[in-house]
Amino acid sequence: MIDTTVFQDKTAVYYTLGCKLNFSETSTIGKILREAGVRTARKGEKADICVVNTCSVTEMADKKCRQAIHRLVKQHPGAFVVVTGCYAQLKPGDVAKIDGVDVVLGAEQKGELLQYLGNLQKHEKGEAITTATKDIRSFSPSCSRGDRTRFFLKVQDGCDYFCSYCTIPFARGRSRNGTIASMVEQARQAAAEGGKEIVLTGVNIGDFGKTTGETFFDLVQALDQIEGIERYRISSIEPNLLTDEIIEFVSHSRSFMPHFHIPLQSGCDEVLKLMRRRYDAALFASKVKKIKEVMPDAFIGVDVIVGTRGETAEFFEQAYRFISGLDVTQLHVFSYSERPGTQALKIDYVVSPEEKHQRSQRLLALSDEKTQAFYARHIGQTMSVLLEKSKGSTPMHGFTKNYIRVEVESDNSLDNQVVNVRLGDFNEDKTALKGTILI
Template identity: 65%
Template sequence: MIDVNTFQDKTAAYYTLGCKLNFAETSTIGKMLEAHGIRKVRPGEKADICVINTCSVTELADKKCRQTIRRIARQHPQAFIVVTGCYAQLKPDEIAHIPDVDLVLGAEQKLDILQYLGDLHKQESGHVVTTPTRDIRKFSPSCSRGDRTRYFLKVQDGCDYFCTYCTIPFARGRSRSGTIEQLTAQAREVAAAGGKEIVITGVNIGDFGKQTGETFLDLIKSLDQVEGIAHYRISSIEPNLLTDEIIAFVATSKRFAPHFHIPLQSGSDTVLKLMHRHYDTALFAHKIETIRRLLPDAFIGVDLITGVRGETEELFEESRRFVEGLDISQLHVFTYSERPGTQALKIEPVVPIPERHERCRRMLEISERKLHDFYTRFQGSTRPVLFEQPRKGAPMHGFTDNYIRVEMPYRKEWVNTCRPVRLGDFNAAGDALIATEI
């Protein structure tokens, strides 16, 4: 039993590194602690509890996690420090030996945090509670608003793909998901709270429903019926799981935005095979062509990794040419980082680190051109925009249905409302279009 009196008048600070899924889970942890009397810490206040939700997608991510833990310990010297997330699942003992860490929770324990806080007394060394990755089976629902207008709805967790460069299946376990009934109910709660936009998140969301016999297409059809939501956005979805039927449904749906985020990782079939990806460039090109045919105005973001083991200069050039020829809107480019325990460590040749970064730079140049061209195409057009609460003194901003960032003078009554506006010139920073009321 949890002694509620233990937590009365306690304060907590929350720190999230990594993906949108982590943000959704941190938000859920915050709501749970708040329901038991633990108030979110105010600016400048010292917290009684610090919860750090970590990422481990690259070696740099691990380093940032360690730095964050030490920084938080200095800022909140008497706090009970809890570390969870992917880094905690993969390297719990390493984290437990960082000074001032009191509790390390694995992937399956993350959302049961209340059971492990005890009396909040500081520990001489971190107490570790994890489940072996192969035994992780539990799906824990999460939905977060964060500090912005949009909500993030976790529909799936884990991954069964085991790509050679990736540790996510070891950090999050096998693929599992919620039920359509459960997730649609959460969407209704968002609508009742005044939420206008939901981003559908997960590790491999196209794999939704393996245990329940439901499908991702079934899920989005159900979500589309929830009154009050203006837009849904589908976060990263594997190209082999993005069926033509899903694309066709989005094209005719009431609420799904013309916005796709699809991981390519390499434009070379040879490298895709080395990565153990589940598609080739022909299938990927077909998906882009299908989206453009059915939703010509859609924003298409694409993930790419440069400098993976086995990517020779010739194979990189093959990838670059393929990407140049795709009718996409933006690239999200990552420099390859060796991860312990992955099969990629057996692959030769190894690309020198400076060359990895140079290839990343060249791909980012392509991305900048494509994004600029995409924005330019819609100058002078009218699009719906969901406006967010800006920082004090900053212009009002938001995103069109097809994910073009816009700015305009502040209008308090427009916050968290969807308004049609006319898109004009680029702003001074060149990262948004200036919008005007119509």
């Protein structure tokens, strides 16, 4: 039994790096601490507890984690510092040696953070508590709002794919999930708290069901029936797991939005083989074609990695031509970063940093072109938009069903409300369309 009296009237700050899943998990950690009597520190206030949830997807991510820890230790002298997340799981000893760190928690311990805080007395040296990746079994549920209008529902964790460039299976363990019944209950609770939109998050969410004998399609059908939730978005799903039945279901479902995020990583089959991806370019193109056949206005976001080992200039040009011909909306471009222990390090051909940058810039320019063309096709249309509270004097913004960002005149009484908006021209920096609310 944990004695929570030690936490009464204590304050905490939270710092998250990385993906939406990390932000969801940090929010859940915050909820656990609040229920134990800990409140979030106000701006400028010295905190008693610092929680850092780390990322390790690139070498730069590792560096940012170390910088964040140093900064928080300096800003909150004497605070009890807890570090968790992917970097903590992969390099617990290194993190524990950072001045000011008290406890480093791995993936298995993250959900039970409260029991590792003790009486909040500072440690002489950091203590690392982790479980070997092969032994990670627990699934820590998370459905959190954070500071935004939408909720993030964690439906799955871990990955069994072991792509040659990726450390995530080592950081988060094997694929696992909660039950559909538990997901439905969490979504109902989000609706009871006023939530209108839920984003389904995870590491490899299409793999849902490995530990419960269910399927992602079963989950989607069950969630679609929950009253009060008007919108669901699928955060990211592998192309080989995005089945035609899922696409067809989304096209006529009550609440799943015409919005897909599909990792491609490369449009060149030779590079996909080097990456140990489980599809080829033709399969990816067929998924995009299927989506557009049944949902012509669907937003399709695509992840692409440039400069991976083995990506020759010829292979990149092949990938660029393939991506140029895809009817997709936006590219999320990442420069390849070498990660210790990955199979990609055995590939001989290395791309220079300068060439990686050049390739990234070309793809980012292509992305802007595709996104602006997609937005422009919708100018003059009336669409429903879920609005989010504005900060200060800035315009309110929100998103259409197919994820077009819209700016309207600020009226915070419309926060978390779905309203009809006539879409006008681009805003100044072309990141949104200006809209007029129709009463």
